[in-house]
Amino acid sequence: MLKAKAPGILLSAGVAVVAMFLASLVPGDIIGATVMALLVGMALNPLLNKYKQLDEGVSYTARMILRIGIILMGVNLNFAEVISVGKYSLFLMLFTMATAFGAGNLIGRLFGMNWKLTNLLSVSTAICGGSAVAAVGPVIKAKDEDIAYAISSTFIFDVLTVVVIPWIGMALGMSTAGYGLWVGTVVNDTSSVVAAGYAFSEAAGHISVIVKLTRTLFIIPYVLIFSFITERLEARSAGVSGRVPINWKKIFPYFIVLFLVVVALRSTGLIPTAIVPALSTTSKFCMVMALAAIGLKTSFGEIRDIGFKPMILGFIVDTLVVLVSMGVQIATGKF
Numbered sequence: 001m002l003k004a005k006a007p008g009i010l011l012s013a014g015v016a017v018v019a020m021f022l023a024s025l026v027p028g029d030i031i032g033a034t035v036m037a038l039l040v041g042m043a044l045n046p047l048l049n050k051y052k053q054l055d056e057g058v059s060y061t062a063r064m065i066l067r068i069g070i071i072l073m074g075v076n077l078n079f080a081e082v083i084s085v086g087k088y089s090l091f092l093m094l095f096t097m098a099t100a101f102g103a104g105n106l107i108g109r110l111f112g113m114n115w116k117l118t119n120l121l122s123v124s125t126a127i128c129g130g131s132a133v134a135a136v137g138p139v140i141k142a143k144d145e146d147i148a149y150a151i152s153s154t155f156i157f158d159v160l161t162v163v164v165i166p167w168i169g170m171a172l173g174m175s176t177a178g179y180g181l182w183v184g185t186v187v188n189d190t191s192s193v194v195a196a197g198y199a200f201s202e203a204a205g206h207i208s209v210i211v212k213l214t215r216t217l218f219i220i221p222y223v224l225i226f227s228f229i230t231e232r233l234e235a236r237s238a239g240v241s242g243r244v245p246i247n248w249k250k251i252f253p254y255f256i257v258l259f260l261v262v263v264a265l266r267s268t269g270l271i272p273t274a275i276v277p278a279l280s281t282t283s284k285f286c287m288v289m290a291l292a293a294i295g296l297k298t299s300f301g302e303i304r305d306i307g308f309k310p311m312i313l314g315f316i317v318d319t320l321v322v323l324v325s326m327g328v329q330i331a332t333g334k335f
Helices: 002-024 033-043 045-050 052-076 079-085 087-111 115-128 130-139 144-171 176-186 190-198 202-216 219-237 254-267 273-296 300-306 309-331
Strands: none
Touching: 002 033, 002 052, 002 273, 033 045, 033 130, 033 144, 033 273, 033 300, 045 052, 045 273, 052 130, 052 202, 052 254, 052 273, 079 202, 079 254, 087 115, 087 176, 087 202, 087 309, 115 130, 115 144, 115 202, 115 219, 115 309, 130 144, 130 219, 130 273, 144 176, 144 190, 144 273, 144 300, 144 309, 176 190, 176 202, 176 309, 190 202, 219 254
């Protein structure tokens, strides 16, 4: 079993290493390793089509290695820090998440887009970019090209925010706390949050990172919600009538429980601080490997065939979230 998977796993790992090296050459960490892995993987897609023996290992990486990365991601979170940010950041996130999913699904219907790609774009904006897309994608059984498209769209917007948002914050004279909350709730990828937050000040950067990591916790309810929705839709498409009991054992994403366990262990100090950097690095590498695998299974032609409407939707939703986050802060005097 492992022998059959080994070639594809090793290829995904190799692409991940190359992607991390290439990403390190880009100034300011504008292109994160996960996005670079996706792009390099897509460039090597013809290789996967030619050598079918790679399929099993690549698919395993996109599924299981991804889950390991998400589980270990919990080591970056600490409940005490989440609480220290205060209830206000959670209050603000309710508005930004409602905007992302409300506007996303409304525009998606107007554009005639499929609900899976629509919600991948929304969850990317609402929670934490590529990590959220990678977590929710398999749960709703989205196509690899839809996952790749959603991550690519997020990346393009993040590049713009890293450049523009610090200038806007300074021009408007935003407070350190207000700016940190703003960046933490509207910028998607962690590396982009770091770049945009610390460009304003060290204190703002620290606040924005904590807010961003707090958003990561919302992966849990959204994975559960989308597991439920997918099961219901599949039952309906199979012609099952009436109210059918949910088989939670079948659909429950157990890796999310392990993610919470890691967060709890980190928060209580049972995970020694000395090994946190190593676990965090392992988590990141697993995520980069998983995105490399998703890229390997996706061609640029498939992305092109999706069209421009989803990209437009992503930009509209992202822009609305930026405006709503600022508007709520102005209305509540936190600006």
